[in-house]
Amino acid sequence: MALTRGEMAQRAARELRDGYYVNLGIGIPTLVANYIPKGIDVMLQSENGLLGMGPFPMPGAVDADMINAGKQTVTARVGASIFSSAESFAMIRGGHIDLTVLGAFEVDVEGNIASWMIPGKLIKGMGGAMDLVAGAENILVLMTHFSREGESKLLPRCSLPLTGAGCVRRILTDLAYLEIHDRSFVLMEHAPGVSVQEIIAKTSGRLSIPDRVHEMKFSR
Amino acid sequence: MMVVPLIIEGSQLPSGSMAGFDKRVQTYVQALDGLRDGMTVISGGFGLCGIPENLIDRIRLMGVKDLTVVSNNCGVDGFGLGRLLEGRQIKKMIASYVGENGLFEKQLLCGELEVELIPQGSLAEKIRAGGAGIPAFYTATGVGTLVAVGKEERMFKDRRYILEPSITADFAIVKGWKADWYGNVIYRNTAQNFNPLVATAGHITVVEVEEIVSPGELEPSSIHTPGIYVDRLIQGSFEKRIEKLTTRAS
Numbered sequence: 001m002a003l004t005r006g007e008m009a010q011r012a013a014r015e016l017r018d019g020y021y022v023n024l025g026i027g028i029p030t031l032v033a034n035y036i037p038k039g040i041d042v043m044l045q046s047e048n049g050l051l052g053m054g055p056f057p058m059p060g061a062v063d064a065d066m067i068n069a070g071k072q073t074v075t076a077r078v079g080a081s082i083f084s085s086a087e088s089f090a091m092i093r094g095g096h097i098d099l100t101v102l103g104a105f106e107v108d109v110e111g112n113i114a115s116w117m118i119p120g121k122l123i124k125g126m127g128g129a130m131d132l133v134a135g136a137e138n139i140l141v142l143m144t145h146f147s148r149e150g151e152s153k154l155l156p157r158c159s160l161p162l163t164g165a166g167c168v169r170r171i172l173t174d175l176a177y178l179e180i181h182d183r184s185f186v187l188m189e190h191a192p193g194v195s196v197q198e199i200i201a202k203t204s205g206r207l208s209i210p211d212r213v214h215e216m217k218f219s220r
Numbered sequence: 221m222m223v224v225p226l227i228i229e230g231s232q233l234p235s236g237s238m239a240g241f242d243k244r245v246q247t248y249v250q251a252l253d254g255l256r257d258g259m260t261v262i263s264g265g266f267g268l269c270g271i272p273e274n275l276i277d278r279i280r281l282m283g284v285k286d287l288t289v290v291s292n293n294c295g296v297d298g299f300g301l302g303r304l305l306e307g308r309q310i311k312k313m314i315a316s317y318v319g320e321n322g323l324f325e326k327q328l329l330c331g332e333l334e335v336e337l338i339p340q341g342s343l344a345e346k347i348r349a350g351g352a353g354i355p356a357f358y359t360a361t362g363v364g365t366l367v368a369v370g371k372e373e374r375m376f377k378d379r380r381y382i383l384e385p386s387i388t389a390d391f392a393i394v395k396g397w398k399a400d401w402y403g404n405v406i407y408r409n410t411a412q413n414f415n416p417l418v419a420t421a422g423h424i425t426v427v428e429v430e431e432i433v434s435p436g437e438l439e440p441s442s443i444h445t446p447g448i449y450v451d452r453l454i455q456g457s458f459e460k461r462i463e464k465l466t467t468r469a470s
Binding site: 046063066072117134162166 | 267
């Protein structure tokens with residue numbers, strides 16, 4: 001069985017370490033905040049100028065001056081700080097964020113990522129995604145293995161305009177956790193009930209299979 | 221040894237002698253006096269948070285055309301910079317994300333509107349650099365992407381960077397929380413966003429705030445935008461529309 005969105009977020013959350021400053025992109029990456037392991041404290045960065053994002057406000061405590069990068073009303077947690085957009089991107093571009101989790105349309109064996117533009121469709125803009133992928137040492141891409149059109153999203157070479165070149169090393173899909181080494185996707189873990197054969201069939205870029213591929217475990 | 225007081229007490233104010241530093245204007249007409257067709261306007265705000273909504277409405281009313289507008293986003297239909305689209309006043313939009321606006325899409329597709337998309341961090345830094353007198357800077361953001369097309373590229377310590385020119389504008393419009401007569405400004409929560417950068421990058425910088433307080437009321441070390449950047453200051457009332465209301469289950 002392919003992982004649910006919640007399971008993907010739960011698996012991604014295992015990459016968090018105590019004391020990490022983390023930026024979570026829009027979509028499934030946002031859900032990672034719901035699965036922060038016990039005993040670990042992380043500080044969530046929102047690129048509109050908030051370090052230490054808290055939960056959504058109670059209905060009576062909504063503040064129009066307090067939003068996240070997804071433009072949702074949020075709160076600030078204890079230990080939070082608020083600053084300008086220039087300061088926010090100094091953190092990002094200066095390599096101060098410990099982990100960035102973001103979605104993508106495509107990833108290739110060179111570590112290229114395409115996530116912002118589909119030619120022919122309306123171009124909405126890259127927002128902070130190009131800064132995040134260029135600035136972070138530690139990027140985890142969270143996406144489905146296949147597109148809605150049934151095409152592999154793990155490619156020999158990205159077909160869509162890039163968000164960043166040569167910056168991705170780790171990918172978590174609904175079928176597998178993979179790393180990129182020597183211009184090849186390396187299968188590290190498979191989802192419960194998903195066969196290695198299925199992952200091979202659904203990966204278009206070069207794929208290496210180590211002797212042992214672990215099965216992901218989830219407490220239900 | 222002489223002791224110099226750091227903060228002048230209210231009673232010691234040089235009354236009537238601060239005219240040159242009093243940035244207050246009385247009307248929105250005065251606030252945007254001099255804005256003409258074809259000028260570049262740079263605006264603070266992120267989404268609808270911390271946007272100078274009354275100054276934007278005044279520009280709508282003035283009807284000036286062919287503006288180049290620099291802002292992270294372009295408002296929504298019927299609010300914020302979306303109102304300038306209604307007036308067909310924007311010739312070119314420079315932004316990082318413009319996804320929330322139907323009219324924007326329509327004007328873009330029929331060629332009425334030109335758009336330049338810039339990574340959000342580069343946009344912030346371009347404005348910061350513009351205000352700081354830095355003509356351009358190198359950044360790794362956008363290397364190997366469409367953003368790098370036509371830009372000078374250079375290696376530093378085995379890494380590729382592109383040269384990004386800075387941005388300044390004829391008018392900068394800013395939304396603050398509190399300011400004193402000198403134009404020292406404080407922002408509230410994430411309504412800060414691009415506003416302090418934008419304030420530095422205008423040939424004429426106009427700030428609208430929720431409250432103008434008397435000199436001496438703001439703690440000097442808590443000022444976000446020092447008054448040196450501010451040319452005109454006005455107090456307004458704000459709708460503060462929320463784009464995406466999200467709450468916890470109560």
